[in-house]
Amino acid sequence: MPDPGTTALKIGDAAALLGVEAHVLRHWEAMGLLHPARSPSGHRCYDRQALDRARMIRTLQRTGMSLSRIRELGESGRAARRALISAEREQVRRRIELFRATDRFLAHIAECRHPIIAECPDCAGFVAEHGGVAASTLRERAVH
Structure with missing residues (x-):
């Protein structure tokens, strides 16, 4: 597997590194939670930033937070984010x-x-x- 610190990973390698199935990453992308770069041929490329964001999504999910709430959290300004976190x-x-x-x-x-x-x-x-x-x-x- 390529080094995720220096090389963008293909979806299968990223999924394996994160401990999820590739379809989970596609679903998160479809929900607007992840925005991986694309190669010239159109393949998803997960760089360090995308992997860190995916790890954050998994961590928030483990707290019981729904994906729609995670998306809302990511789209919110500071004050709204604080209120959402307080409610969670x-x-x-x-x-x-x-x-x-x-x-x-x-x-x-x-x-x-x-x-x-x-x-x-x-x-x-x-x-x-x-x-x-x-x-x-x-x-x-x-x-x-």
Whole structure:
């Protein structure tokens, strides 16, 4: 594989370096997220800047950010970008709290003494709060 620091990479080499499939890079380009240069024959050429941008896209995706939100972030001015990032950080904090609550729930059900977990007030309360199901509905289903 050519050195990405000195040579523009073809799409297959860039995809391999980034750990994605080539169609992912094409999709990001179609969405306006990536703008790779083109060779005289029309092939995509990924230079260091394009690779860095692709890495940023992957990193933002891993945080849970949608591609449309990533595009919006890239197109925004500084003030709008700060507001978008603030909103995304709030979403991350909510997901973290949900993961913590889920961990507590799993720890509880591992030790739960109720013969039918759905009849346990703690289990039913968690599901009602985080699962979008009313506790009475959960009890009716009597999941074992």
